[in-house]
Structure formats: structure tokens, C-alpha cells
Amino acid sequence: MLENIRLSFQGIWSHKMRSFLTMLGIIIGIASIIAIVSTIQGTNEQLMQNVVGSGTNAVDINLTQGSADNTLDFSWNSVPYGIPVLTESIREELLNVPDVEDATFYVSRTYADGIYYLSQSLQGADVYGIDSHYFDVNGYVVRTGREFVDSDYKDFHKVAIIDQDAASTLFQEESALGKTIEISGEPFVIIGVAQPKSEFEPVINSIEEYYTYMGDDSSTGKVYIPYQSWPIIYQYDEPQNVSVRAADVKAMTTVGKPCAEILNSYLRTSSSDIKYRAKNTLENVEKQQQINQSTNQQLIWIASISLLVGGIGVMNIMLVSVTERTSEIGLKKAIGARKRVILTQFLTEAAVLTSMGGIIGVIVGIAMAQAISKMAQVPVGISIPAIIGSVIFSTVIGVIFGFVPSIKASNLNPIDALRHE
Amino acid sequence: MERPLVLKLDHIDKDYVTGKIVVPALKNVTLHVQEGEYVAIMGPSGSGKSTLMNIIGCLDEPTRGSFELNGKNVLGLKENEIADERLNNIGFVFQTFQLLPKQTALENVCLPLVYAKVSKKERRERAAKALERVGLADRVDFLPTQLSGGQKQRVAIARAMVNNPKILLADEPTGALDSKSSVQVLELFQKLNEEGVTVIMITHDAKVAKHAKRTVYIFDGELGDRDLSQDV
Numbered sequence: 001m002l003e004n005i006r007l008s009f010q011g012i013w014s015h016k017m018r019s020f021l022t023m024l025g026i027i028i029g030i031a032s033i034i035a036i037v038s039t040i041q042g043t044n045e046q047l048m049q050n051v052v053g054s055g056t057n058a059v060d061i062n063l064t065q066g067s068a069d070n071t072l073d074f075s076w077n078s079v080p081y082g083i084p085v086l087t088e089s090i091r092e093e094l095l096n097v098p099d100v101e102d103a104t105f106y107v108s109r110t111y112a113d114g115i116y117y118l119s120q121s122l123q124g125a126d127v128y129g130i131d132s133h134y135f136d137v138n139g140y141v142v143r144t145g146r147e148f149v150d151s152d153y154k155d156f157h158k159v160a161i162i163d164q165d166a167a168s169t170l171f172q173e174e175s176a177l178g179k180t181i182e183i184s185g186e187p188f189v190i191i192g193v194a195q196p197k198s199e200f201e202p203v204i205n206s207i208e209e210y211y212t213y214m215g216d217d218s219s220t221g222k223v224y225i226p227y228q229s230w231p232i233i234y235q236y237d238e239p240q241n242v243s244v245r246a247a248d249v250k251a252m253t254t255v256g257k258p259c260a261e262i263l264n265s266y267l268r269t270s271s272s273d274i275k276y277r278a279k280n281t282l283e284n285v286e287k288q289q290q291i292n293q294s295t296n297q298q299l300i301w302i303a304s305i306s307l308l309v310g311g312i313g314v315m316n317i318m319l320v321s322v323t324e325r326t327s328e329i330g331l332k333k334a335i336g337a338r339k340r341v342i343l344t345q346f347l348t349e350a351a352v353l354t355s356m357g358g359i360i361g362v363i364v365g366i367a368m369a370q371a372i373s374k375m376a377q378v379p380v381g382i383s384i385p386a387i388i389g390s391v392i393f394s395t396v397i398g399v400i401f402g403f404v405p406s407i408k409a410s411n412l413n414p415i416d417a418l419r420h421e
Numbered sequence: 422m423e424r425p426l427v428l429k430l431d432h433i434d435k436d437y438v439t440g441k442i443v444v445p446a447l448k449n450v451t452l453h454v455q456e457g458e459y460v461a462i463m464g465p466s467g468s469g470k471s472t473l474m475n476i477i478g479c480l481d482e483p484t485r486g487s488f489e490l491n492g493k494n495v496l497g498l499k500e501n502e503i504a505d506e507r508l509n510n511i512g513f514v515f516q517t518f519q520l521l522p523k524q525t526a527l528e529n530v531c532l533p534l535v536y537a538k539v540s541k542k543e544r545r546e547r548a549a550k551a552l553e554r555v556g557l558a559d560r561v562d563f564l565p566t567q568l569s570g571g572q573k574q575r576v577a578i579a580r581a582m583v584n585n586p587k588i589l590l591a592d593e594p595t596g597a598l599d600s601k602s603s604v605q606v607l608e609l610f611q612k613l614n615e616e617g618v619t620v621i622m623i624t625h626d627a628k629v630a631k632h633a634k635r636t637v638y639i640f641d642g643e644l645g646d647r648d649l650s651q652d653v
Contacts, residue, residue: 003535010523011523014523327519328521330519331515331519331521332532332536333504333507334478334480334507334513334519335507335508335512335513335532335533335536335580335581336504336505336507336508336509336533336536336537336584337504337508337536338500338501338504338505338536339500339501339504340501341536414480415475415480415481418480418515418519
């Protein structure tokens with residue numbers, strides 16, 4: 001076999017131009033597949049990286065109506081009957097769910113109006129009534145000022161923590177600490193400025209990805225107040241939303257459902273479509289990846305046409321080669337080569353030819369992927385299984401398309417073959 | 422002294438069928454060759470000598486008759502078995518040398534040993550020895566294009582001899598050579614024959630045939646001890 005491979009290389013080398021042109025179809029096919037797989041793999045790795053990179057592993061479980069996307073908003077609605085106030089014992093239950101590390105309850109208003117500092121208004125901000133676990137679960141830290149303390153909760157202190165966006169809108173360059181802002185007509189003293197623990201910014205390549213990471217978060221700033229102080233400005237007993245922190249990224253898909261079930265077991269609403277549902281970023285990412293994956297597959301099918309054409313080219317050139325080398329085949333048979341020897345020799349030649357095409361194709365494909373990545377600003381992930389698969393596949397193409405010529409060669413009658421000039 | 426027969430052809434007929442016409446190429450050919458003989462089969466073109474050579478060389482089967490090679494009936498063998506018979510019992514020498522152009526003299530000589538599944542090291546040793554035997558010890562790494570006609574034919578003879586076949590079967594071995602090279606090749610056959618190799622040579626040239634110890638004549642598909650072509 002090694003001898004055959006050596007002879008094949010000799011043959012390829014002695015017809016460099018012809019061999020290269022024959023390989024071209026395979027090279028183009030494999031290169032396209034590698035380029036496609038690499039860019040899609042890169043995008044998918046990036047998608048996952050975005051989730052991992054945010055580092056919070058937080059899963060939101062919201063009270064929804066109809067679907068997980070339709071979070072109930074109580075800005076203008078009255079609170080439906082039968083929705084429980086979430087207690088510490090329910091939180092304990094959630095913490096008992098495997099892979100749940102922490103849980104927080106909160107109430108919120110999106111696009112809240114009526115937030116002012118002097119005459120400066122903060123339009124379209126979100127207001128959160130939070131417990132002491134909120135920042136930890138959602139990956140925020142208070143680096144300037146302080147967090148809420150027990151007395152803030154117990155004594156209904158009118159204190160607030162704001163995020164960087166809100167701070168820069170309301171106070172520009174000034175320090176926010178100690179300033180009094182107005183929320184729905186009530187004064188609140190700023191005691192801290194919160195910011196995300198990590199400065200990770202997801203890389204966003206498409207509008208779908210934007211919604212995946214940013215959701216409908218287009219708020220101009222966030223204002224946090226103690227949960228107990230919420231009724232001072234808004235309604236009593238507003239249904240709470242829940243965030244839990246999963247142990248790791250993988251667990252993000254598994255913790256949401258059991259937590260939602262626990263919460264739903266406390267629901268006593270008359271409306272059956274009001275439910276706690278987990279909003280799962282990872283699941284969305286995986287869906288996105290699946291879409292990419294299927295696009296990937298379609299593109300690979302298209303690229304495979306090139307491989308088919310390449311394979312036919314190989315078959316053609318192998319048939320020419322058999323005709324050219326008829327007397328060689330005759331000689332070999334005359335001096336005792338079995339049919340199988342001739343068959344193997346030509347099959348090996350075809351396989352070596354296409355494998356070389358495959359290897360060159362992989363190199364060209366990686367280069368193409370890098371070029372695409374530079375030009376279109378998309379990430380590239382080199383997939384080792386795809387590379388190995390491509391080379392094996394190109395070898396298989398050689399064997400398949402080399403089969404007819406090889407059979408023809410091995411069936412040659414030595415007398416006719418020897419007589420051939 | 423009666424030596425064992427390496428080739429025993431009895432009442433061989435070979436017909437070629439083209440459409441509805443049956444053309445007899447060999448008629449009732451009987452030929453016995455003993456081990457160590459040097460036989461020339463002589464005849465003009467169209468006499469059937471190539472057909473006879475193909476049958477002796479196990480490249481073709483007779484239509485009728487019996488054929489034993491080295492005491493074994495080779496008619497009706499399977500394709501692979503016939504390939505093995507060629508590999509082990511016949512060494513071919515062709516008029517046009519039939520060397521592989523991209524391979525060195527040594528590699529060309531190694532070829533039958535590859536099919537005989539001899540190890541690479543032993544192959545090279547045996548091939549080098551065979552080349553030495555034909556006087557080309559200094560040409561082992563030459564490509565056929567770097568060799569003269571006579572040298573090429575000697576490489577071909579080394580290739581034919583390397584697997585120690587029972588019969589060295591040469592088809593017009595001097596047909597493509599100048600007279601000087603022809604003499605060298607014929608002397609080589611003589612030398613090999615003296616060393617015990619059975620040589621069967623097919624030729625149309627009486628001068629070449631003279632080198633053999635025994636000449637049989639073929640004319641119109643029939644074998645005889647006399648050159649019938651002279652009668653025409």
C-alpha cells in the first residue's frame with residue numbers, strides 16, 4: 001500500500017498541471033465547506049461567548065400572560081386576584097432546586113415617567129423594587145456609595161441606587177451621591193451607583209442577536225429602590241418577578257422550568273394563561289445556533305455540488321490515465337499482478353489525488369474564512385472535526401469516482417493491453 | 422538423459438471468431454520442452470507464433486487441447502491462479518522492453534517481487550543481483566531513458582529472471598535492437614541457458630533462431646521441424 005501511495009505521488013508529480021486542475025474541483029468544494037463551517041462555527045462560538053461572557057448566568061422568571069415574551073405590566077392594570085406575595089420560604093424552595101445558587105424577587109416598572117432631579121427629567125427609565133439578593137444575582141456591584149441595608153428595607157427608607165446611565169443623564173459630571181431625586185412625586189435620596197460586575201459587552205452581529213442579549217431593554221437608565229418602599233410610589237402587593245442564578249452556563253437551560261413550576265404551584269388565579277415562565281437567554285442562543293446550523297447545512301449541500309463536479313473530473317482524468325497506461329497495465333498483468341493489485345493501484349491514485357485536493361482545500365478554506373472574517377467583521381472558529389471530516393470525505397470521493405476507471409483497468413486483457421501503443 | 426518437462430502442449434487448437442467466421446490460428450500444435458532447453462520458435466508474421474507465445478505465457482487459453490506447465494494442468498484455472506502461474510513460472514521478455522519509464526532499472530526489476538510479496542530489503546538485494554547477472558551492476562539507479570536499447574533489454578531480462586521462473590519466454594527479443602546489442606542479448610540468453618535456465622524464444626529471424634539449441638518452425642498455425650515457409 002505504501003508503495004502504491006509512493007507511486008501515486010510520483011504520478012501526480014509527473015503531471016503537475018493536470019493533477020492540479022483535476023484537484024481544483026475538490027479544492028474549491030472543500031475550501032467552501034471549510035470556510036462556511038468556520039464562519040458559522042465562529043458565529044456560534046461568539047453567541048455562546050456572549051452568554052458566558054455576561055457571567056451572571058441569570059435566568060429571569062417572569063409573570064406572563066400567554067407566552068414567555070408577554071410579561072405582565074401593572075403600570076396601568078390592577079393586580080389580578082390570586083397572585084401570591086413571594087416569601088422567604090418560597091425563596092428557600094427555589095434554592096433547593098439543583099444548580100440554583102441564588103434567587104431574588106423584585107417588582108419593576110418599565111418606561112417609568114416622573115423621575116426628576118430639579119428640572120432634569122429621566123424619561124423612559126426602569127424602576128425596580130428589589131431585595132438584598134438582586135444585585136448579586138444579576139451581576140451588579142455598587143462601587144460608588146453603598147448598597148441597601150436592613151434598616152432601608154425595614155423602615156421603608158426612601159433611598160435609591162441608580163445605574164451609570166441614569167446618573168449621567170440626571171447629574172452629568174456631578175456626583176450623584178446624596179442628591180435627592182423625585183420618583184412619582186416622592187423624594188428619594190441617592191445612596192449608590194450600581195454598575196455591572198464585568199464590563200463585558202456582547203458582540204452583536206445581527207438584529208436577532210440584539211434582541212437575544214438586549215431583549216426589549218432600551219431603557220435610558222435604571223433606578224433601584226428597596227422592595228418595601230415600592231408601595232410608597234406604586235401599588236401594594238404587585239406581583240413579583242424572579243431571577244435565579246444558575247451554577248453554570250449549561251444549567252441555565254435546566255433551572256428555569258422547575259423554578260417556574262414551584263412558583264406556579266402558588267398561583268391561584270382564575271385565568272389559566274397567567275403563569276410564571278422562565279425567559280432563557282441560553283435557550284434563545286441555542287435556537288439561534290440551530291438556525292445557523294441549518295443554514296450551514298444548506299450551504300454545505302450547495303458546496304457539495306462542487307465536490308460532485310470535482311469527483312466527475314477525477315473520474316474523467318482517471319479514465320484518461322487508464323487509457324494512457326494501458327501497456328503498463330498489460331505488462332504488470334503479464335508479469336503476475338493480480339486483478340486486485342491493479343484495482344488497488346488505481347483506487348489509491350484517485351484517493352491520493354482527491355485527498356491532496358482535500359488537504360489543499362482545507363488550507364485554502366481556512367485562509368478564505370480568515371479573509372471573510374477580516375472583511376465582514378465576523379468571527380471565525382476552526383472546527384477540527386470539520387477538517388478531519390473534509391479530508392476523509394475527499395478521500396472517499398476519490399475511492400467512489402476512481403472505482404469505475406480502476407475496474408476498467410483491472411479488467412483489461414493483458415494481450416490487448418500489451419499490444420496497445 | 423531425460424529431464425522433466427517444463428512445458429507440455431498437446432494437440433492445441435486455437436480459433437478466433439470474428440462474427441460468423443472462425444479463423445484457426447493454431448492447428449493441432451504439440452510441443453514438449455524439457456527443463457534446461459533453449460528452444461526457438463520460428464515463423465513468419467501471421468504464422469501464429471504470437472498466439473502460441475500467448476498460450477505458453479498463460480495470457481490466453483487454447484480452444485482445444487491440453488497444456489501442462491511444470492507438470493500442472495493450467496487450463497480452466499481461475500484468473501488469480503493464472504496470474505500466480507505467470508508470476509512464478511514465466512519470465513517475459515518483450516520486443517519493446519516494456520519498462521516503466523518513471524522507475525529506475527532497479528525498481529523495474531523489483532516489480533515481480535512486489536507481486537510475490539517479497540520484503541522490500543530482499544527485493545532490492547535480489548534485483549541488484551539480477552542486474553549484476555545481466556551485466557548492469559553499474560546502472561541500477563538509471564531510468565530507462567538513460568539506457569541504450571541493449572541495456573533496456575538486459576534490464577527486462579533481469580526483471581524476467583528475478584523471481585526464478587521455470588521458463589524465460591522471449592518474444593522477438595532482438596527485434597528493436599541493433600546488431601551489436603542483439604548479439605549481446607543473445608549471448609546473455611546463451612549464458613543463462615548454460616546456467617540452467619529454460620529459454621523459449623519466438624522470432625522470425627533465422628539468424629537469431631540459430632542461437633537456440635533446438636528450433637521448431639511454425640507456419641499457418643502448424644508446428645513442424647522444418648521451415649515450411651521456404652517452400653512457398
